[in-house]
Amino acid sequence: MxxxxxxxxxxxxxxxxxxxxxxxxxxxxxxxxxNAQIGALVDTIKxxxxxxxxxxxxxxxxxxxxxxxxxxxxxxTSRALSKEIPSSTFEETSSTLTEVLSSLTEVAETLxxxxxxxxxxxxxxxxxxxTSHAALGTEVxxxxxxxxxxxxxxxxxxxxxxxxxxxxxxxxxxTRMETIIGLVEDSQNLIKxxxxxxxxxxxxxxxxxxLQSNKAGAKEMxxxxxxxxxxxxxxxxxxxxxxxxxxLNTEKKRRKIKLGELGAEIACLWExxxxxxxxxxxxxxxxxxxxxxxxxxxxxxxxxxxALKSEMRGKLIAEARETIVxxxxxxxxxxxxxxxxxxxxxxxxxxxxDELLQKHDDEIAVLQxxxxxxxxxxxxxxxxEEVIAERTKYEELQKDPDRLKQRGGALTKQLxxxxxxxxxxxxxxxxYNDALVKKLNEWERECGEAFMFRGERYADVMxxxxxxxxxxxxxxxxxxxQKKQQEKARYSGVGGKPKMMTKKKxxxxxxxxxxxx
Numbered sequence: 001m002x003x004x005x006x007x008x009x010x011x012x013x014x015x016x017x018x019x020x021x022x023x024x025x026x027x028x029x030x031x032x033x034x035n036a037q038i039g040a041l042v043d044t045i046k047x048x049x050x051x052x053x054x055x056x057x058x059x060x061x062x063x064x065x066x067x068x069x070x071x072x073x074x075x076x077t078s079r080a081l082s083k084e085i086p087s088s089t090f091e092e093t094s095s096t097l098t099e100v101l102s103s104l105t106e107v108a109e110t111l112x113x114x115x116x117x118x119x120x121x122x123x124x125x126x127x128x129x130x131t132s133h134a135a136l137g138t139e140v141x142x143x144x145x146x147x148x149x150x151x152x153x154x155x156x157x158x159x160x161x162x163x164x165x166x167x168x169x170x171x172x173x174x175t176r177m178e179t180i181i182g183l184v185e186d187s188q189n190l191i192k193x194x195x196x197x198x199x200x201x202x203x204x205x206x207x208x209x210x211l212q213s214n215k216a217g218a219k220e221m222x223x224x225x226x227x228x229x230x231x232x233x234x235x236x237x238x239x240x241x242x243x244x245x246x247x248l249n250t251e252k253k254r255r256k257i258k259l260g261e262l263g264a265e266i267a268c269l270w271e272x273x274x275x276x277x278x279x280x281x282x283x284x285x286x287x288x289x290x291x292x293x294x295x296x297x298x299x300x301x302x303x304x305x306x307a308l309k310s311e312m313r314g315k316l317i318a319e320a321r322e323t324i325v326x327x328x329x330x331x332x333x334x335x336x337x338x339x340x341x342x343x344x345x346x347x348x349x350x351x352x353x354d355e356l357l358q359k360h361d362d363e364i365a366v367l368q369x370x371x372x373x374x375x376x377x378x379x380x381x382x383x384x385e386e387v388i389a390e391r392t393k394y395e396e397l398q399k400d401p402d403r404l405k406q407r408g409g410a411l412t413k414q415l416x417x418x419x420x421x422x423x424x425x426x427x428x429x430x431x432y433n434d435a436l437v438k439k440l441n442e443w444e445r446e447c448g449e450a451f452m453f454r455g456e457r458y459a460d461v462m463x464x465x466x467x468x469x470x471x472x473x474x475x476x477x478x479x480x481x482q483k484k485q486q487e488k489a490r491y492s493g494v495g496g497k498p499k500m501m502t503k504k505k506x507x508x509x510x511x512x513x514x515x516x517x
Contacts, residue, residue, distance in 0.1 A: 013045075063097035070104040077111040081118065082155040118154040125162035132169040135224035136176060137234035141165070173224070173233065180233045181219055183241035184210045190248035194255065195291030203240060206231045255290045262298035269305035273312060313357055314349050320360035327367035331374060332452035374451075377439050381453055384432040387424055388465060394421045436462065 017038075024034050071089050078085045086107055093100060126144060133140045144165055187207045191197065200208070209229035211219045226232035231241065270280055283301060287294045309316065321344065328338055343359040346352070397403060403414055440459045443451045450457040 060097065063101055067097065067101050067104060070101065070108050074104065074108050074111060077108070077115050077154075080152055080154040081111065081114055082157075083111075115154050118156075118159050121159050122154075122162050125159075125166035128166040129162070129169055131224070132166075132173045135173060135233050136169075137236065176233045176238065177221060177224070180231070180237060180241065181211065181221065183238070183245055184221075184231065185219065186245050187241060187248060190245070190252060193290055194248065194252060195289055195293070203231070203244065205229070207241070207244070252290060255295060258295060259290065259298060262295070262302055266298065266301055266305065269302070269309060272316060273305060273308055275305075309357075310354070313352050313354070317352055317357055317360055320357070320364060323364055324360065324367065327364065327371060331367055331370050332455060333367070334452065377436070377443070377451065378453075380432060380436055380439070381458060384429070384436060387429045387432065390421055391425045391429065391469075394418065394425060397421075433462065433466075 020037070020041075021034070024037070029037070074089050075085050089104065089107070095103075129144050130140060144162065184207055187204075188211070191200070191204055191208065196204070197208075206226075206229060210222055210231050212222050214220050221230065221233060223230040224233050226234060226237060231237040266283075269275075283297075287297050324341070324344075327333075341363055343356060343363060346356055397418060404411065406414055437459075440451050440462075444459075450459065452458065453461065
């Protein structure tokens with residue numbers, strides 16, 4: 001189609017009028033008829049032109065509305081982003097409306113992108129804030145809960161405030177999550193250890209279902225909020241889990257104490273009743289963990305052993321009496337101590353009962369404790385007695401001159417043995433003496449009685465031994481002195497050969513010579 005312009009409209013109208021006039025002449029229209037046709041045509045053209053003008057005015061107005069709206073958007077978005085409104089936004093210009101709208105749209109699009117980015121960042125941060133507070137069971141601060149207000153403030157500082165708040169609450173969630181996971185794991189382990197799955201409560205059921213493993217194998221919560229099968233990480237969950245862990249630990253401690261008591265009693269009865277190792281092993285392998293069934297088995301075994309003990313009461317009392325007599329010997333118990341035990345006075349087996357057996361067990365425990373207390377000193381006394389005996393043996397060896405007549409390796413071995421004996425006597429005996437004097441004094445001060453050994457107060461034994469040894473050494477010294485004096489007297493003329501008197505030579509010559517020189 002050839003390009004048209006408004007200047008071609010008059011030409012079109014003239015050619016149309018000429019063509020119509022020719023046609024009407026041929027048809028034979030009268031002037032009135034021609035005028036009527038022309039009037040109708042003019043009205044039609046006028047109406048069409050008016051409609052076209054109105055239509056184009058509407059387009060112009062729409063452009064103006066779009067321009068105004070875009071200008072308002074630019075202004076509002078600039079203010080929301082805390083940016084200056086571009087100076088060209090409201091400037092009057094000779095440009096066409098299309099050019100103005102295009103320019104404004106370009107500016108608005110740039111601002112829209114910046115605003116959209118800010119809104120997205122705020123939306124992400126708000127979602128974190130809302131879900132985190134919901135999980136923790138805490139109130140959302142007002143400045144982060146008003147979504148309408150957020151659309152009006154898109155400044156970088158406002159966005160940063162949201163993101164920092166999201167980071168803070170996310171850290172709180174992470175810390176709470178870590179704490180909750182630890183408590184849940186502890187609770188799960190205790191529930192399993194105590195074997196209470198069969199009689200599990202609603203809250204324990206949530207505990208059991210609260211954790212899952214991620215791809216890395218680490219434990220994580222199934223849900224941050226409480227569900228029918230998960231405790232969540234809310235404040236109530238933290239409090240309830242802390243309480244539950246405490247309850248489970250208390251129950252674990254109670255059961256361990258009870259099992260310890262039962263185990264100790266069972267072990268004692270096994271030993272007393274001489275229960276076979278096969279029976280002991282079978283029972284031990286049948287009980288595991290801290291479940292109530294383990295406690296029940298322990299109580300049943302104790303009851304069985306007590307019944308067996310009642311059947312064996314006479315034999316047990318007889319064995320206990322043998323043990324008591326041996327402990328009296330081992331502890332060097334005096335006759336008064338032995339007579340003080342009333343249990344031995346009951347001889348008729350018809351009078352034997354659990355109370356009497358317990359008296360024997362108590363006496364054994366007392367004597368065994370006393371023996372354990374005495375053992376360190378008894379060991380030291382035995383070592384000292386060995387050195388005392390060695391001292392006597394060494395002294396006898398020194399009197400035997402024939403021992404030195406040995407030759408070669410035998411003599412060397414003999415001398416080395418005597419040297420070792422001498423070292424022990426000189427080094428160990430004083431050390432044992434000093435230590436025992438101190439220990440014996442402490443014993444008498446703390447126990448209010450003398451420490452007896454083989455029926456004698458050992459402090460007196462030590463004193464006697466040392467006194468006798470000193471007397472022996474003094475006697476030996478006197479014998480040696482007497483012998484020496486006798487030898488001296490024999491060789492000094494009394495009953496012996498007379499000594500020859502010889503003139504001593506003066507190393508300096510005669511006195512006369514000395515005086516001359």
